[in-house]
Amino acid sequence: MNHRTQVGIVGAGPAGLMLSHLLHLAGIESVVLEARSRQYVEERVRAGLLEQGTVNLLIETGVGDRLKRLGLTHHGIELRFGGRGHRIDLSGLTGGSTVAIYAQHEVVKDLIAARLAAGGQIIFEAGDVSIHDFDGPTPKIRYRIDGNVNLLSCDFIAGCDGFHGVCRPTIPAGVLTMYDRIYPFAWLGILAEARPSSDELIYAYHDRGFALHSMRSPEITRLYLQCAPDEDLGKWPDERIWEELQLRLAAGKDWKLNRGAVIQKGITEMRSFVVEPMHSGTLFLAGDAAHIVPPTGAKGLNLAVADVRVLARALTDYYASGNRDLLSSYSETCLRRVWKVQRFSWWMTSMLHRFPDDNLFDQRRQLAELDYVTTSRAASQTLAENYVGLPME
Structure with a gap:
């Protein structure tokens, strides 16, 4: 079957779905192609922190209820650090x-529901794209x-299919410049049925390595430990993870980490990656197809939006x-912000993690x-400004 639209979008993650939603609000037709099933993309656990600008955009465009x-x-x-906590007042x-x-x-669920309710086309389980x-x-x-086999003709293609997608590798050799850094550590992450031990996120620097206390809901805790990439x-085992988390996160002998059943466990690699430019001809890359940030700054989804x-x-x-x-200035406009976010994510990562070749200095x-x-208002403000999100452009 041959069919046509104005913008063909590859990938039904936050980037592709939000783009389709924004285009719909502007009266522009799009078709989203997704290799996975609807259930898979709606249950795929990824990031969980939204910047102020992302929150505002979701609410302003009617998908924030x-x-x-x-x-x-x-x-x-x-x-x-040093067994004490220091709050940054964002x-x-x-x-x-x-x-x-x-x-x-949850963002993906909201966007899919909005697109389908508006008569939008999302083709799930599209193979051999x-x-x-x-x-x-x-x-x-x-x-x-x-x-x-189907053929979708369009005016433009948006490659929103992630780091391992098909769009970026299709661009001929020599067109793109790739900037890459792979970090010599990873995160061991768990999702646990446990009430969060803190009302806010905790980023911990420890002699044994970094740890992060986060959450997904008032009943679900998300926790990470720095570990080897392999x-x-x-x-x-779960008990070893809990003991290590308690050790690295503790602030004072009376602080206790709430424990519960571990419902997910995995390793997250750490890398920084940018491709320039972010478009070639009528193909425009967005989100993880164009750049990856280490998760320390919680920027991946926000950068895609x-x-x-x-x-x-x-x-x-x-x-x-x-x-x-x-359209011609798309890459230039995006990359100014992308590189600032890369700098922040690298800085947070470098400040909080133990590197294998570090010495006492x-x-x-x-x-x-x-x-x-944590003691300079100017330095705290720099962290806070980047953490809540730099201006969209």
Whole structure:
């Protein structure tokens, strides 16, 4: 079957779905192609922290009702080192901005429901997706559904299919410059049926390695431990994980970590990655297809939303006026913010983690950095401004 739309979107993650939603509000047609099932993408556990700008956009565009009802608003975070906690007052340092704890798969559910309610087309379980002719005026996306090959013709293609997707590798060699850093550690993460031990996130620097206390709801805790990139999960029974978390997170001998049944366990790799430019011809990359940040700064989903906000505005301007200026400057506009977010995520990661080649000097320098960040208003404000989210453009 051959069919046509204005914008073909590959990937039904936050980037692809938000782009489709924003285009719909502007009267622009799109079709979203997703390799996985609807159930899979709605249950895939990913990030869970939304910047103020992301929260505002979801609410302003009519997909924030569940977020307002179920999201947990946080006004600060805590940095722990030397056995003591130090609160960063995000709201007080940024003129009232906050962050929200609301899982990525819940955002995906909200966006899917909104698109389907509006008659939007999301084709799940689209197999063998490939993109063609994006160097010309009539790009095409080929895919297989129910054993049949289909061809979607469009004006533009949005590659929102993640780091391992098909869109970026389709761009010819020599067009893109890739910037990459792989960190010499990973995170061992668990999801536990346990009441959070703190009302806010705790980022802990410890001689044994970094630890993070987060949450998904008032009943579900999300916890992470720094570990080796090739860590064997089989060597980490639940009891060992809880003991290590207690050790690294403790602030004073009376602080106790709430424990519960571990319902998910996994290893998260740590890398920084950027590709420039973020488009080629009529193919535009957004989200993880164009960049990856280490999770320390909680920026992946938020950066994807920022990308498609820029792209939706550029496409809206093109269809309204025929002007391609915003499309031409898409990469430049996005990359200014992308690199600032990369810098922040690298800084948070470097300040809080133990590196294998660190010596005593490096460790003392990290502690001095943490001491400065938590005692200087200017330094605290820099952290807070980046954490709640830099301006969208």
